[in-house]
Amino acid sequence: MDFKRRVISQLNNEKDLILSASNYFQEPSSAIESAVYLITDAAIAALNFQCAQNKKTEEIFKIGKECAILNFSTLFSDDLHIVEKGRGINSEIFGVKLVDTIDEIAKKTQVRNKTVNFLMASITPAVLSALHVISEEENYNNADLCNYLKVTSAHKSAKARKVLI
Numbered sequence: 153m154d155f156k157r158r159v160i161s162q163l164n165n166e167k168d169l170i171l172s173a174s175n176y177f178q179e180p181s182s183a184i185e186s187a188v189y190l191i192t193d194a195a196i197a198a199l200n201f202q203c204a205q206n207k208k209t210e211e212i213f214k215i216g217k218e219c220a221i222l223n224f225s226t227l228f229s230d231d232l233h234i235v236e237k238g239r240g241i242n243s244e245i246f247g248v249k250l251v252d253t254i255d256e257i258a259k260k261t262q263v264r265n266k267t268v269n270f271l272m273a274s275i276t277p278a279v280l281s282a283l284h285v286i287s288e289e290e291n292y293n294n295a296d297l298c299n300y301l302k303v304t305s306a307h308k309s310a311k312a313r314k315v316l317i
Contacts, residue, residue, distance in 0.1 A: 155304050156192050158282045163188075163224050163275065176228045177267040184271075187261040191272050193305075194253050195279040198245045200298075200305040209294040215241060216284030219277040227274050238273030241280065 163169040170188065174181040202208040219241075222234050242250055254272060258265045287297055 154307075155196070155282060155286070156189070158286075159192055159275065159278050160188065162278050162282055163227070169227070172228050173267070173271060177264070177270070179263050179267055183261050183263045184267070187257055187263045187268055187271055188275065190257045190261060191268065191275045192279060194257065195245070195272070195276045196301065196305045198249075198253075199279070199283070200301040202245050203298040203301050209297055212280065212283065212297065213287065213294075216280040216287065219281040220284045222277055222281060224274075224278060224281075234277055235270060235273040238275070238277045239269075241276050242272055245276070 160169065170181050170185045173179070173184045173188075177184070199212060203212060219237070222237070224234065227234060246253055254265055254268045257263070257272075258268045261268075283297070283301075286292070286300065290296065290300075292300065
């Protein structure tokens, strides 16, 4: 299973992420699906940048381990723990580009900024959790994780490519 499918699978834990988000935000499921793939690609690219340029691999490992214990089946409920954690993580990995990234994804997918913001805050912890699981399975060190992120960030999902055209 490729990395992005692992992330989506984790987010689908017990319910369909796309359908749940579509119902929760009252947005078309096709637009939500496009946003999810673009957000996943953006999170991977931002993590790759932090790893390669800012040497934050240790921090990525640590945050991934914290995210691995989150219960993603609580998304779209009254428990906003994942979203709160995700917002802090997004501020850290995207920095000042966070608002621009949200705006860009919202425009490309025709999804409201509020929806993209919530989805980003939910998806980034899942990306980090999946990275942690893979790192554990493969016994990755810092250099291995950076290489994995580099390779993974180079492969845009087919759904994201369609939106970017």
